[in-house]
Amino acid sequence: MPTALITGASAGLGAEFARQLADRGADLVLVARSQDALDALAAELRARHRVAVEVIVADLAEEPGVARVVARIADAERPIDVLVNNAGFGLPLQFADNDIADEVRHLRVHVEAPMRLMHAALRVMRGRGGRIINVASVAGFISRSTYSACKAWLIGFSRWANDEYARDGVTVTALCPGFVHTTFHARMGLAAGQEGVPGMLWLDAPYVVRAGLRAAARGRSVVIPSLRYKAVVALSRLVPRAVTARVARRGRM
Numbered sequence: 612m613p614t615a616l617i618t619g620a621s622a623g624l625g626a627e628f629a630r631q632l633a634d635r636g637a638d639l640v641l642v643a644r645s646q647d648a649l650d651a652l653a654a655e656l657r658a659r660h661r662v663a664v665e666v667i668v669a670d671l672a673e674e675p676g677v678a679r680v681v682a683r684i685a686d687a688e689r690p691i692d693v694l695v696n697n698a699g700f701g702l703p704l705q706f707a708d709n710d711i712a713d714e715v716r717h718l719r720v721h722v723e724a725p726m727r728l729m730h731a732a733l734r735v736m737r738g739r740g741g742r743i744i745n746v747a748s749v750a751g752f753i754s755r756s757t758y759s760a761c762k763a764w765l766i767g768f769s770r771w772a773n774d775e776y777a778r779d780g781v782t783v784t785a786l787c788p789g790f791v792h793t794t795f796h797a798r799m800g801l802a803a804g805q806e807g808v809p810g811m812l813w814l815d816a817p818y819v820v821r822a823g824l825r826a827a828a829r830g831r832s833v834v835i836p837s838l839r840y841k842a843v844v845a846l847s848r849l850v851p852r853a854v855t856a857r858v859a860r861r862g863r864m
Contacts, residue, residue, distance in 0.1 A: 612662070616640040616684060616691045618671060618728070619698030621648035624746055624791065627816040628695050629656060631824060637693065638663040642680055644670050671698050671724040672716040680724075684731040690739065693827075694732045696725040696765075697746040704756040714757055721761035726768070729783070733776060740780035742827045745769050747785040749835065752844045762787075766833060773832035782830045786823035789840045791816055812839065 615632045619625040621643035629639055633656045641649050646668045653664040667683060669676030684691050702709055702717055725745055732743060747769070751762030769785035776783065791814045819836050826834035835841050 612636050612638050613692035614638045614640065614690065615693035615695065616642065616680075617695040617697060618642040618680070618724070619746075621645045621652065623697075624788075624816055624820060625695070625697040626652055627820045628697060628744075628823075631817070631820050632693065633660040633662045633664075636660070636662065638665075640665045640667060640683060640691065642667045642669055642671075642698070644668065644676075672719045677719075677724050677727055681727055681731045684728060685735060687735055690735055691732060692736075692741050694728060694741070694743045695746070696728060696744070698724065699746070701758055702756075704758075706756050717757060718761065721758075722764055725765060729768075729772065733772075733779075733781060736781045737776065737779040741782075743769075743772070743781065743783045744823050744827050745783070745785045746823070747787045749787050749789045749840050749844060751785075751787060753847050770832045773830070777830065782827055784823065784827040784831055785833045786819070786826070787833060787835045787840075787844075788814055788819045788822075789837070789843065790814065791819055814840075 613636075615628075615637045617625050617628050617632075617639065620629050620641035625643065629641060629652060633639060639653075639656065639662060641653060641664060643649050646666075649666045649668065653666050656662060656664050667680060669679045671677055671680070683689075684694065699721055700717065702713055706714065729743055729745075732741065735741075745765050747765045748758075748762040750759045751766045753759055766785045766787065769783045772783040790812050814837060822834055822836035835844055
C-alpha cells in the first residue's frame, strides 16, 4: 500500500486529506502540533479503514520539529509515496502592526518547511515515483500581505518542480482553494460571518481535497477548485493590483 505523509493533519483540510487517502487504502503519517487531536484521528482511521497510521508531533516553525519530519521522509526503508504540505496559519493583514517574531514563524511554516520537506521527498521519490501536493491558496494570485506572498512562492515553486521532476515520475501540485469551511478562521479568533464573504464563495473541505487528489493524479501543477474561483483569478489579472488588494482586505483565504 502507498504511504502518505500529511502536515497540519489534526484538523481542516489536513484531516480531510487523511480521511480520503485512508479510504483509498493508503497508510498514513500524520503530522501536527496537537498530540491529542492526532491520536484521536489516528484511532478513527485505523478502526474505520484498517490502515496503518503513524503520528509525529512536530511544530514546523521550530528546527527540531522540521528535522523530525525530514528524517522520517528521508527514511528510504519506509518510503513516503505522497507528501501533502498542508500546515499553515493566518495572521492579521496589517504587517507593520504584527509581531515580527510571529511573521518569521509564519514564513517558516508556509515556505521553509514545505521547501525542506519537498527536498527530502524528492531525493527519495526520484526514479521510484511519487506525488507532492502543496496546499496554497487563491490568495497567492492576489496582493494580500505576507500570506499572499508565501502562497505565491509555493505556487511558483510547484510549477517549476512539476516540470523539472516529471521525468523522474514525480508530480508536484499546488492546490489553490478560496474560502473553505474549516477551523482555520476560528483559530484566528474570527467567528462565522465576520469575514464579510458571500456564502456562495465558501467551499467544502471534501470537495477541495478531491480536486487536489484528482489534479495530482493527472500530473497538473496548479489546480483552482470551482469555476467561481477560476473566474476570480482570471479577473484579478485584468484589474489593477491596488483594486484587488482593497477587495482582498475583506477576508482571509
